[in-house]
Amino acid sequence: MIYLILAIIVIVIANIIKxxxxxxxxxxxxxxxxxxxxxALAIGNLINVIFPFKIGYIVRCYLNxxxxxxxxxxxxxxxxxxxxxDFIFASLIYVAFWLFSLNDVKDAVFYIILLxxxxxxxxxxxxxxxxxxxxxxxxxxxxxNNLELKILxxxxxxxxxFENIVARLDKAKLALYSVAMWVLNILSCFLLAKSLTxxxxxxxxxxxxxxFFSTNGLCSSVLxxxxxxxxxxxxxxxxxxxxxxxxxYIISYKMKSKNFQKHYIEILPHINMTDRLAFLEQYFxxxxxxxxxxxxxxxxxxxxxxxxxxxxxxxxxxxxxxxxLFYRKYSFGKDASKLYDQVKWIHAHEKRLTLTKxxxxxxxxxxxxxxxxxxxEAVTCFNYVHTSTxxxxxxxxKAALIDIDKNLxxxxxxxxxxxxxxxYISTKVDKNIEKIEKSxxxxxxxxNDYVYINGKKYHNLAYYKxxxxxxxxxxxxxxxxYSDIHGDLTIENIICVKNNKKNSKNYYIIDPNTGNLHDxxxxxxxxxxxxxxxxxxxxxxxxxxxxxxxxIEFLFTKSSRYYELYNEYTKxxxxxxxxxxxxxxxxxxxxxxxxxxxxxxxxxxxxxxIFYAGLIMVLAEVEEMFEK
Numbered sequence: 001m002i003y004l005i006l007a008i009i010v011i012v013i014a015n016i017i018k019x020x021x022x023x024x025x026x027x028x029x030x031x032x033x034x035x036x037x038x039x040a041l042a043i044g045n046l047i048n049v050i051f052p053f054k055i056g057y058i059v060r061c062y063l064n065x066x067x068x069x070x071x072x073x074x075x076x077x078x079x080x081x082x083x084x085x086d087f088i089f090a091s092l093i094y095v096a097f098w099l100f101s102l103n104d105v106k107d108a109v110f111y112i113i114l115l116x117x118x119x120x121x122x123x124x125x126x127x128x129x130x131x132x133x134x135x136x137x138x139x140x141x142x143x144x145n146n147l148e149l150k151i152l153x154x155x156x157x158x159x160x161x162f163e164n165i166v167a168r169l170d171k172a173k174l175a176l177y178s179v180a181m182w183v184l185n186i187l188s189c190f191l192l193a194k195s196l197t198x199x200x201x202x203x204x205x206x207x208x209x210x211x212f213f214s215t216n217g218l219c220s221s222v223l224x225x226x227x228x229x230x231x232x233x234x235x236x237x238x239x240x241x242x243x244x245x246x247x248x249y250i251i252s253y254k255m256k257s258k259n260f261q262k263h264y265i266e267i268l269p270h271i272n273m274t275d276r277l278a279f280l281e282q283y284f285x286x287x288x289x290x291x292x293x294x295x296x297x298x299x300x301x302x303x304x305x306x307x308x309x310x311x312x313x314x315x316x317x318x319x320x321x322x323x324x325l326f327y328r329k330y331s332f333g334k335d336a337s338k339l340y341d342q343v344k345w346i347h348a349h350e351k352r353l354t355l356t357k358x359x360x361x362x363x364x365x366x367x368x369x370x371x372x373x374x375x376x377e378a379v380t381c382f383n384y385v386h387t388s389t390x391x392x393x394x395x396x397x398k399a400a401l402i403d404i405d406k407n408l409x410x411x412x413x414x415x416x417x418x419x420x421x422x423x424y425i426s427t428k429v430d431k432n433i434e435k436i437e438k439s440x441x442x443x444x445x446x447x448n449d450y451v452y453i454n455g456k457k458y459h460n461l462a463y464y465k466x467x468x469x470x471x472x473x474x475x476x477x478x479x480x481x482y483s484d485i486h487g488d489l490t491i492e493n494i495i496c497v498k499n500n501k502k503n504s505k506n507y508y509i510i511d512p513n514t515g516n517l518h519d520x521x522x523x524x525x526x527x528x529x530x531x532x533x534x535x536x537x538x539x540x541x542x543x544x545x546x547x548x549x550x551x552i553e554f555l556f557t558k559s560s561r562y563y564e565l566y567n568e569y570t571k572x573x574x575x576x577x578x579x580x581x582x583x584x585x586x587x588x589x590x591x592x593x594x595x596x597x598x599x600x601x602x603x604x605x606x607x608x609x610i611f612y613a614g615l616i617m618v619l620a621e622v623e624e625m626f627e628k
Contacts, residue, residue, distance in 0.1 A: 003191045007192040011240070012244045012247050014181050016248070017181045019034060022082060026068070028168040029074065030074075034255040036064060037064060043056070049242070052219060061076050102204075136151070155284070305318040314338075314339050326359065326371045326373055328370075328371050330367070338514070338515060354400075356495070358371070381396070381491045401572065408484050410483065421477050421478065424518035433594065436597050436612070439601045454553060461615075464623065467622075467623065477584055487512050487524070490531050491528065493509060493511045520588070527589075529569070532565050536614070538559070542556065542607075545610050554613070590619060
């Protein structure tokens with residue numbers, strides 16, 4: 001009986017080592033729950049005793065994946081690598097058995113052939129990786145977007161995990177754990193064979209080893225194999241198969257278990273389904289592999305807490321790394337150079353303006369990324385003005401406007417020129433109207449002379465085009481002047497710091513935009529109007545819309561605080577720029593709405609109708625103010 005007890009102890013230790021070996025594959029990507037890994041292995045082993053073809057691996061994969069942040073696909077990737085390693089060791093063991101005449105050649109040949117099949121498949125997949133990825137993309141694209149995303153995500157994670165698991169492993173530990181595990185497996189079989197001699201059952205250790213690992217052992221269940229023998233054999237081997245799993249399950253509750261962090265190391269950080277699908281389609285459809293590798297490198301050691309991406313092609317995430325919170329903004333492909341322009345703009349103006357700091361930046365191979373510090377007391381100006389008194393809200397906003405006027409709009413000041421104005425109108429007005437008129441969602445609405453928005457009758461876009469001609473707009477913009485500008489001065493891009501004691505300025509500015517052509521300060525003031533006047537942030541929070549050929553219905557809840565700020569803001573602008581300047585600013589707001597529409601049509605589907613309604617309402621008010 002002592003040999004049976006020792007055999008059980010040894011196989012339990014071997015399985016615990018197996019758990020720690022699997023943890024090596026997981027640790028680079030997420031926190032490890034040794035409790036979960038041990039319980040899943042214990043249950044998987046029991047199922048392998050009862051059922052053939054080692055289906056316990058599938059159950060183990062499922063149980064692991066349920067508790068892993070990265071899910072079943074990552075669990076599968078770790079187990080596939082584990083099986084591959086075990087085939088190597090099992091092949092070496094059976095070759096040794098054959099060389100020492102302990103076993104016939106059949107099992108050695110089986111393992112070696114299977115090993116070469118694995119290696120051949122791996123080499124083919126590596127050499128034809130691009131073609132295999134494209135085939136996966138073609139198959140996935142046959143399904144709807146939801147299923148396509150799931151299929152591509154599964155293969156993306158499996159490929160990336162397999163490529164990176166080996167590269168990031170502690171190879172010395174991996175070798176040590178693997179050798180120790182297989183030595184203990186053999187020792188346990190030796191002790192089990194010795195325990196059987198007590199009952200006059202003579203069985204060699206390699207025969208016991210065959211029961212679990214030979215060709216028959218892999219294809220059949222252990223239960224079916226032991227039923228061929230005597231009652232004593234069934235009892236002894238049955239106890240050997242069942243008790244270790246029970247011990248492991250009990251031990252699992254005592255094992256050191258690290259807590260999971262939700263959203264930790266998000267290999268696919270896009271939260272929006274459309275963005276995720278677009279990214280994966282680009283990867284599987286032959287995108288630049290270099291920038292995908294950089295993408296993983298940028299995000300494989302951070303916890304992504306929340307997505308703050310707004311109306312641009314750049315992604316902004318609140319991240320956690322080593323307990324420190326920060327904002328990470330990045331973009332790929334053609335948008336990377338535009339984001340790098342933002343980095344350069346911040347560096348060029350950081351000594352004069354109150355701007356966000358940049359703690360880390362990267363720009364290479366069509367990838368741009370930079371990190372901004374997280375300020376605990378900081379909130380967007382939108383939140384600030386709705387949680388402060390009107391006096392505090394306007395005082396902070398006005399201070400930011402004065403700062404921008406003095407330290408930004410005074411730089412490189414020069415008169416506007418006709419050529420630039422004409423190009424601005426062609427690019428930002430004419431082309432965007434064309435895109436609006438081609439929109440599948442908007443075409444039915446555009447056929448009518450009028451549109452009813454929340455029950456109120458408005459002229460449709462065709463009516464207002466007379467105010468958007470080159471001649472009309474040039475007359476309005478010809479007195480503009482140029483300077484350095486922010487380019488995207490929405491209320492969300494002004495960050496306010498509550499209870500700020502370190503700095504007299506309780507705000508800082510983020511996210512400039514350099515692609516404006518007509519670099520007039522009036523663009524900045526018009527962008528702020530898009531928030532306070534047009535209610536952009538409230539439209540963004542409106543999720544549902546109903547519409548037909550002549551009406552648009554949605555819940556529009558622009559706050560009274562926005563109306564109060566609008567009154568103060570227009571007084572400020574009128575006092576500073578007089579009637580002509582104010583009119584130009586309002587027309588720049590209209591152009592901001594026109595520039596917004598193609599992005600919303602592409603990214604937001606039928607919700608673009610909400611922003612079209614916002615455009616029409618602003619056009620109607622501007623006409624009432626300046627054209628009648």
